[in-house]
Amino acid sequence: MNSMLVQENIPLAPLTTFDIGGPARYFVEAKSIGHVQEAVAFARSRDLPLFVLGGGSNLLVSDEGWPGLVLKIAIQGIDQRAGLDESGRVLFHVGAGECWDKFVSRAVASRYAGVECLSGIPGSVGGTPVQNVGAYGQEVSETISSVQVIDLKDNQVRELCAEVCGFGYRCSIFNTSERGRFIVLRVTYALTPDGAPRVTYTDLKRHFEGREPPNLAETREAVRHIRALKGMLIVPGDPDSKSAGSFFKNPVLSEEQHEDLKCRAAARGLTLPSYPALETRKKVSAAWLVERSGFARGFGFGRVGISSKHALAIVNRGGATAADVFALKDQIQHRVEEIWGVRLEPEAVLVGTQTAPDGFAKTT
Ligand SMILES: Cc1cc2nc3c(=O)[nH]c(=O)nc-3n(C[C@H](O)[C@H](O)[C@H](O)COP(=O)(O)OP(=O)(O)OC[C@H]3O[C@@H](n4cnc5c(N)ncnc54)[C@H](O)[C@@H]3O)c2cc1C
Incomplete structure (x- = not known):
């Protein structure tokens, strides 16, 4: 893998869904763990404040931008692990830089249940554990099995099991007690093969009233439809x-x-x-x-x-x-x-x- 590229004065607005904010003094897109480690060393050597960027969908960046290094996590890969966990679920090891909705769409298309209600949430896989994303009766904390991170305290790569992530309503250790300590590299999700979709949320139940129980794909489509009506689906031109x-x-x-x-x-x-x-x-x-x-x-x-x-x-x-x-x-x-x-x-x-x-x- 090539060495990382450090760019300077990169506008951040286009990297956010708000399309607001000034430039990053330094900017690195990290496609591997090696890049992340190099970027962290670069920031340390110059005493630069570090900001970790995912898909930029939950940010308001100041008009002055970021005075230090913005590290965009672009680690790719959706790997299905062999075998099942103790609950009969299949494990998927997913790069933090993958688009979240791409993973959801693949899971649903292959009939794996557990994330179908989280369709249409923008951003990266690495962003999902940070605020324990949730919608329409599901949260990622229900399917996250572990989170691979770099611990900035000692620069070690660690696998944090879900129990230590401290998931709650829109929170985890990543945005509360240990904010700024970990960079998420990969997330492992446990999904149920041929599982039934979760249709418990009022809007979803109403959508399917009087119809046959939906399958996973129909549930995903319904979620996206309801989200679009609420302006919660990113639709170009809306x-x-x-x-x-x-x-x-x-x-x-x-x-x-x-x-x-x-x-x-x-x-x-x-x-x-x-x-x-x-x-x-x-x-x-x-x-x-x-x-x-x-x-x-x-x-x-x-x-x-x-x-x-x-x-x-x-x-x-x-x-x-x-x-x-x-x-x-x-x-x-x-x-x-x-x-x-x-x-x-x-x-x-x-x-x-x-x-x-x-x-x-x-x-x-
Ligand atoms: C139209 C719209 C609808 C939305 N709907 C929902 C919804 O239904 N439910 C919901 O929960 N959220 C929703 N969101 C918010 C947002 O999409 C999620 O919070 C998403 O998970 C953020 O991921 P991101 O990759 O864009 O993170 P960013 O916005 O880039 O970053 C958010 C925070 O996570 C940190 N972070 C990101 N990646 C990493 C990483 N790899 N390692 C360490 N820290 C990292 C950043 O430092 C920052 O603190 C919505 C946003 C929009 C624009």
Whole structure:
């Protein structure tokens, strides 16, 4: 394998689904573990902050860009392992740089169940364990068997079993307690041969009402169809898909906060919607809160706005800056907190050092 190529001043906006952000001072695309190790050594030798880039679908990059090294993980390969695990599932060892939806489409076409509801989520395989991607009643934590990483503490390649990854709602050790410590190289998924699709989510059940139980391929198509209606499928030419997906997480509340929210809703003659999937952990719909705080779908000021199909997606309507997005994000957070007493937390990762009203997280 050739040695890695270090590029300078590479625009990051085109590498993100938001199409926003300044340049990377240094940029490396790593196609092998060797490249990753070389790039890490390069960053260390120059004391550069390191940012690991996947498919750029969950990012808001600052207008100033990234002052150090952006390392794009481009390790390829979908390898099916021989034999079955103890639950009768087949293991797939997948390069972190593979397109997630390509893997899903292959799995479904070969009748392996476990990821069909996660069809149409943009980004790379390596990005999936980071926030434990989930949709339509499935999360990758249910199928991830292990994650191969480079541990930046000692530069060793390790295989982390799912149990140590600390998966929870949109979180793992990779974006919480051990943020910045691991670079994901490959992910091993355990899928069920000839398994039944998961049709538990309300929208999906409604889609198939009165029809024969769907197979995996039909479920995948239905998920993609529903996602497209919500602007959550990247469709070239659809202005609502120039986003980072859901900008905010659904807040998880304490019993007390949940009661308070119910009272606030009742005072306005509203009933807090209850979703079976959200109810267990007192998780409430961030979209509901946003829409009932004066930010209807389609709301906006010029270059930045809210998707006309989904209240949780902030969209770049053309030429938006990170500062524009920040201004809208702040306005939404402020109004929701004022009216509902709940602070919405961004799901998108804020990358860079730009000074904005409440600052960019500096991800190193
Ligand atoms: C239209 C749209 C719809 C979406 N729908 C969903 C959805 O339904 N459910 C959902 O959960 N998410 C959704 N997302 C968010 C996003 O697609 C996922 O979070 C995705 O997994 C991000 O992967 P990525 O490769 O693009 O990561 P990036 O955006 O490049 O990076 C995200 C974070 O992961 C880290 N990272 C990426 N790759 C690696 C690696 N190899 N090693 C270590 N760290 C890494 C980055 O440093 C960063 O902190 C959506 C986004 C869009 C634009």
